[in-house]
Amino acid sequence: MNNQKAVVVFSGGQDSTTCLFWALREFEHVEAVTFQYGQRHLEELHVAKNICDQLKVTHHELDMNLLNQLAPNALTRKDIAITEGDDGLPSTFVPGRNLLFLSFAAILAKQINAKHVVTGVCETDFSGYPDCRDIFTKSLNVTLNLAMDDQFVIHTPLMWLDKAGVWELSDQLGAFSFVKNNTLTCYNGLKGSGCGECPACQLRQTGLEKYEANRKKVRT
Ligand SMILES: [Zn+2]
DSSP states (O other): OOSOEEEEEOOSSHHHHHHHHHHHHHOSEEEEEEEESOOSOTHHHHHHHHHHHHHTOEEEEEEOTHHHHHOHHHHHOTTSOOOBOGGGOBTTSOTTHHHHHHHHHHHHHHHTTOOEEEOOOOSSSOOOOGGGSHHHHHHHHHHHHHHHTSOOEEEOTTTTOOHHHHHHHHHHTTOHHHHHHHOOOOTTOOOTTOOSOSHHHHHHHHHHHHHHHHHHHHHO
């Protein structure tokens, strides 16, 4: 897959950062796109930009604030319980959000002449959205190719991994410490290991502990 160009859907969280490292291994030229949609914490955008700067990856920010018009509850009501969706976004967000994000990422890919779109969606850990399922991304892939008369390939390297598996992948990519220290998953906007209490931190921490326990077993 060398000698080709890829766009990574990137939030600055553990999953999409692991995808970014994966893409940097697989493709010669990688750019990242972050969707700005009124995140609870602007910090997310800074973190995403900062990671791209560190990795010397061109970073695109696309304004998706129109999503707020479709799902005001998720962003304005703090009493709604939040559980983690793909890419660390609140699960209370707009149904079909991933459909939109991937479509916009593909349009961007078309413009910069990239054939590959990489996303950290995953069926395993999340009860979540129908548009994170493998069958959906394959279906959208066909649709996007028809829509733009092109031969895009959507890659989902995390599709069948649990959180421990994502840590393992980052380790294989030589990015374990980087992901551990530089990414933001926490709903309270704290980088690295985060607040330790929100659902996103707990999921991340449980996965990390499981992976570290497995790693010890393998080594001893
Ligand atoms: Zn947290």
